[in-house]
Amino acid sequence: MPEMPLATPSLLRRVSAGAVLEFMRLSGAVTVTEVMDATGLTRATAISVCEDLKDRGWIRELENQRAFGDYQKGRPARRFELNHRAGVVMGLDIGYSKVTAVVADLRGKTVARLSRRFDVADLTAVQRISFIDQVAMTALESAAAGPEEVLAVCAGVAAPVDRHGDVLATQKFWGLFDIDLRASLKDLRGWTVLLENDANLAALGDRWLGAAAGVDDVVVILASERLGSGVIDGGRLLHGSRGSAGELAFLDLVQGVGDTYGIAHLARTWAAEAVAGPARTSLRAHARDGAEAEQVFAAAASGDAVAQDILERLADRMARVIGTVATMYNPELVVIGGAVANSAGVLLDPIAARLPEFTATPPRIAVSPLGDAMVTVGAVRAALDYVEKNSLDLELSTTVS
Known part of the structure; x- marks a missing residue:
């Protein structure tokens, strides 16, 4: 030991x-x-x-x-x-195609927020770091703060991250985030950068300011394009030996699921398939750009039979996902998060009705009120925790009265 x-x-x-x-x-x-x-x-x-x-x-x-x-x-x-203006912290949500930076004061209040998409997908590690740095610096400028005022940065990435802040790059997609971000931003700006899995930060964020506030046993599922989860057990975030405790790749083996595509992706895909067929549906009005999840749910609420069928398929699939997760981790609560959470509340009742078919210990289910801000909220909280824990080792650049 x-x-x-x-x-x-x-x-x-x-x-x-x-x-x-x-x-x-x-x-x-x-x-x-x-x-x-x-x-x-x-x-x-x-x-x-x-x-x-x-x-x-x-x-x-x-x-x-x-x-x-x-x-x-x-x-x-x-x-x-x-003295909440004594410095700032920064939360970063680094995805495959987009970077979001949030600057917050020492109470955790957001001072500035900025999202930008990468210019092209196939960037080198150096180019990605340069882009992330530009977004961070622009957000700081919007917050009227200088880089010397940043006390800590926490970045969430769509890959497992171990307890030492190292990305598990055993899959090609995960390797896209293994860009030595911590050392690079330390060299460029002098910042302390904490690296964490995005779904883990979503769990921290929702437990702080979302539907899971005060709940010690919770699984938060990012459910928009791909499914990923963060697990909090007894108030403690689970990492596993290499940072992949909440990974959902096993869903490839779950009957009725078979992959890790999320609600937004499947709603869009199934709507496109329906529009390409002979069925009568109001979703044809969105045929040019493709119907998004929100539009599918709205059509279902107005009585569109095709949209209602898609909703039923999504509910069945998510019930299988949540049932499997509930059997493995036995949480009190499962929270559906990500951008799709803004409209996914319509799925809660049909999911709950199906859950007993797939687990003997069905949890409560909720959608997060944080929407697509879950990861940055968790990143800000992790950065604040670091600052508070290390306050006697950090020097403030200025004392603001």
């Missing part, structure tokens, strides 16, 4: 600082007593940590003004709040 780190004063101080910053990120102005209650620190330690964080620029002390109607005697309690 690996040796546990010794609980040295330095380590304990770092852990205490992280706990205080996390509490202040979730709170407004707080007193030392409230810090003690939230973190379990003694008064002396809480005061010491707050003083240290104030001196380093992470938090601010507010004026001691007693609230109106507060007639207690004695000196007003000291109050502190997070």
Whole structure:
């Protein structure tokens, strides 16, 4: 077994600082007593940590003004709040054809967001890094922030990533993301870059601000073009020995599924097949550009028999997918996410009705309210966690009052 780190004063101080910053990120102005209650620190330690964080620029002390109607005697309690403008974090969602960058303050509030498609698909690693860097820098410019203010970056990629941040490149598609992004952005901008699987970040993001908030056992399925999942068990994100714990390649072997194509891809494909045939359907109105999932669902709601058949096929397929995942991981909740989540709520009831056919432990099902922002939300959260954990080792470029 690996040796546990010794609980040295330095380590304990770092852990205490992280706990205080996390509490202040979730709170407004707080007193030392409230810090003690939230973190379990003694008064002396809480005061010491707050003083240290104030001196380093992470938090601010507010004026001691007693609230109106507060007639207690004695000196007003000291109050502190997070200096949320002391720096920024960045979340990146790096797909095969598109890059999305989000800049957030230290409370996790989005300050700027930018998405751009790669100019061409077959870029070299150097060209991809250059493009990602351009998107990141443009987003920073929109946020009126400089590269020196970035305290951490977390990037999600469509490939397994192990605990050390290395991409598992055993498949050709996964190898497209093995571009040495961490070292490259470190050399270019001096940034600390955390690399993670996109579905894992989607799980972190939804558990933070989505349908899975407060749920300790959850599987989040990115379901738009291809299916991928992130698994949280007992509040802990599962990676596996090489980072592929949530991979769904086994669906190739599941009866009635057979591949990892997602809801958006299949709705579009099946609609095109129907339009090419003799069936009467309102989907022909979209024949030129192709009907998307949202249009198929809308047509089904208006009574189109062809669209309703597609919806039934999608529900059956997703019930088999979720049933298999539920049997393997036994989650309390399965969340359907990705851009398709904005319209996939219509599938929930028919999926739930079929689930008992495919698992003895059917979970609750929900769609994420985060839509296609799930990955960047999770990336921002992972970057914030890193900053809070390492606050005593990070130097702020400036102290903003």
